[in-house]
Amino acid sequence: MATNRFGRRELLRAGVGLLFTGAAASAKPGSGSPRDLAPTSASTQSERADVTVRIGIGLIEIAPQRILSTATYNGQFPGPLLRLREGRRITVDIYNDTDTPEQLHWHGQFVPPDVDGAAEERTPYIPAHGMRRISFVPKPSGFRFYHTHVRGGGNLHRGQYTGQVGPIYIEPAHEPGAYDREVFLVLKEFEPFFSQGGDVAQDFLTPATEEKDLMEKGESAMRASLARGMPHGYEVGYRLFTINGKMLGHGEPVRVKQGERVLFHVLNGSATEIRSLALPGHRFRVVALDGNPVPNPQEVPVLWLGTAERVSAIVEMNHPGVWVMGDLGDDDRNRGMGIVVEYAGRNGKPQWVAPPAAGWSYTLFGSDLQTQLKPDEIFEMTFAKDNAADGGFNRWTINGVAFDQKTMPVMFHLKHGKRYRLRMRNASDDIHPVHLHRHTFEVTKYAGKQTSKVKKDVIMVGGYQEAEVDFTADDPGLTLFHCHQLLHMDFGFMALFDYV
Numbered sequence: 039m040a041t042n043r044f045g046r047r048e049l050l051r052a053g054v055g056l057l058f059t060g061a062a063a064s065a066k067p068g069s070g071s072p073r074d075l076a077p078t079s080a081s082t083q084s085e086r087a088d089v090t091v092r093i094g095i096g097l098i099e100i101a102p103q104r105i106l107s108t109a110t111y112n113g114q115f116p117g118p119l120l121r122l123r124e125g126r127r128i129t130v131d132i133y134n135d136t137d138t139p140e141q142l143h144w145h146g147q148f149v150p151p152d153v154d155g156a157a158e159e160r161t162p163y164i165p166a167h168g169m170r171r172i173s174f175v176p177k178p179s180g181f182r183f184y185h186t187h188v189r190g191g192g193n194l195h196r197g198q199y200t201g202q203v204g205p206i207y208i209e210p211a212h213e214p215g216a217y218d219r220e221v222f223l224v225l226k227e228f229e230p231f232f233s234q235g236g237d238v239a240q241d242f243l244t245p246a247t248e249e250k251d252l253m254e255k256g257e258s259a260m261r262a263s264l265a266r267g268m269p270h271g272y273e274v275g276y277r278l279f280t281i282n283g284k285m286l287g288h289g290e291p292v293r294v295k296q297g298e299r300v301l302f303h304v305l306n307g308s309a310t311e312i313r314s315l316a317l318p319g320h321r322f323r324v325v326a327l328d329g330n331p332v333p334n335p336q337e338v339p340v341l342w343l344g345t346a347e348r349v350s351a352i353v354e355m356n357h358p359g360v361w362v363m364g365d366l367g368d369d370d371r372n373r374g375m376g377i378v379v380e381y382a383g384r385n386g387k388p389q390w391v392a393p394p395a396a397g398w399s400y401t402l403f404g405s406d407l408q409t410q411l412k413p414d415e416i417f418e419m420t421f422a423k424d425n426a427a428d429g430g431f432n433r434w435t436i437n438g439v440a441f442d443q444k445t446m447p448v449m450f451h452l453k454h455g456k457r458y459r460l461r462m463r464n465a466s467d468d469i470h471p472v473h474l475h476r477h478t479f480e481v482t483k484y485a486g487k488q489t490s491k492v493k494k495d496v497i498m499v500g501g502y503q504e505a506e507v508d509f510t511a512d513d514p515g516l517t518l519f520h521c522h523q524l525l526h527m528d529f530g531f532m533a534l535f536d537y538v
C-alpha cells in the first residue's frame with residue numbers, strides 16, 4: 039500500500055465524493071490495496087454510505103505460500119487507507135460478517151461516545167452477521183487509524199491480535215512540511231503465542247530516570263508473589279512480522295529517487311509490541327507525533343513507537359542503494375519486520391546496517407517553554423501489576439483498582455471546559471503506551487523533564503517512570519483511558535472518565 043495511490047488521492051481532490059463501497063472487496067490472498075475498491079458514484083451517495091467497512095475472516099498472503107487466516111477489514115490487510123476531509127460529515131456502514139460482536143474504534147478522533155467504538159463508553163456493538171450505520175465529522179486533521187476494540191483476553195484470535203487495523207488520513211489545512219510524496223507504513227505481527235516472563239528492553243527511553251519509590255513498590259510486589267510460588271504472568275510473542283502486510287523482502291519495495299523527500303507515516307498496529315524503525319545511512323526528520331505537528335521537528339536515526347503510536351517523518355533520499363528499512367531487533371527483522379527501500383537504477387541484495395545508538399524522548403520534539411496554562415485539577419494515577427493474579431495473567435491496576443468489565447465504574451469526573459493534568463506514575467517494570475479516547479493531550483513532563491506543545495493521544499510511560507499530560511475537557515461524554523498493550527488493557531488497565 040506504500041506508493042501507488044496518488045490516482046485515488048487526485049480523484050478525491052477533484053471532488054469525486056468520498057471513498058468507496060465494500061462491494062469490490064474480495065477475500066483472495068494478497069488483495070491488498072485500496073485500488074481494489076471503486077469510489078461511490080455521485081448518483082448513489084444519498085442511499086449509500088460514504089465508506090463501507092466489512093469485517094470478516096479473510097486470507098492474507100504475507101509471503102509466497104504463507105497465507106494467514108484472520109479477521110480483516112474489506113478482505114485485506116492493512117485495512118484500506120481512508121482519506122477523509124476534516125469537518126466534512128460522513129456516513130459509514132460497518133458490516134460484521136463474523137460470528138462474534140465487534141467494535142470499530144476511530145482512534146485519535148473527536149467523535150461522540152456512541153460512535154467511538156468502545157463498549158466501555160456504551161458504543162453499541164456491531165452484531166455478529168449484522169451491521170451498523172454511523173455518522174460523524176472527521177477531526178482533527180492528521181494521521182489517525184481505525185481498529186477493533188474488543189477484548190482478546192486469553193483468545194489470540196480475537197481483538198487486535200487479528201488483522202483489524204487500517205490507517206486514516208484526515209486532510210489538513212496545512213501539510214506539516216515540504217515533501218515530494220508520502221508513504222504509509224503499518225507495522226504488525228502475526229501468529230501470536232503465549233509464554234511466561236521475559237522482559238521488554240526499554241533502555242531507548244531517555245532520560246532513564248527511574249523513581250526510587252516506584253521501583254521499591256514494584257520490586258517488593260514481585261518478590262512477594264514469587265515467594266508465594268507464583269510464576270511470571272503470561273506474555274505474548276509472535277512468529278511472523280510484517281510491514282503493510284508483507285514480510286521483509288516479499289512486498290513491493292519503496293521505490294525512491296536520489297534527492298527526493300519522502301514523508302513516511304508510520305503506524306504501530308501491534309496488539310502488544312513496541313517497535314523501532316531505522317533506514318541505514320538516512321535520518322528521519324520527525325514532523326508529527328500521533329498525527330499532530332510537533333513544535334520542534336528534529337532529525338533522529340531511529341523511530342520508536344509504542345503500541346498504537348504514529349510517527350510522521352521526512353527522509354531525504356541522499357544515500358543511494360538498496361536498503362532494508364527495519365526494526366532494530368535482529369530476530370524480529372529477520373522474521374519479517376522490514377521493508378526494502380530501493381533507489382532508481384540500483385539493484386542487489388538489500389543491505390541492513392545497525393544505526394548509531396540514540397535515545398528517544400517526546401521532549402526532543404517539544405518546546406522548552408513551560409506551558410502557560412495551569413490545570414484546574416490534577417488526577418494522580420499509579421499503575422501497578424499483580425503478578426500472575428488472574429488465571430496466570432498479570433492483573434493491572436490504576437490506583438489499586440482493576441477495571442471491572444461487568445460494572446464499568448467511572449473513576450474520574452470532568453467538567454466541560456476545564457483543563458486537567460494526569461500525573462501518571464508507573465510502579466511496574468513494563469512500558470505502558472497509555473491512550474485517552476476522544477481527546478488530544480499535551481505532554482507537559484516526561485521522565486522528569488518539562489516540555490510543552492507536543493500533542494498526542496498515546497504516550498509511553500517507561501518502567502518506574504513518571505509522565506504528565508494535560509488536556510481540556512471539550513468533548514462531553516464517557517471517555518475511556520487505557521493502556522494500549524492488549525494484555526494490559528484486557529486484564530484491568532482501564533479507567534473511565536465522565537462529564538458532570
Ligand SMILES: [Cu+2]
Pocket residue numbers: 468469470471521522523526527531
Ligand atoms: Cu500497559
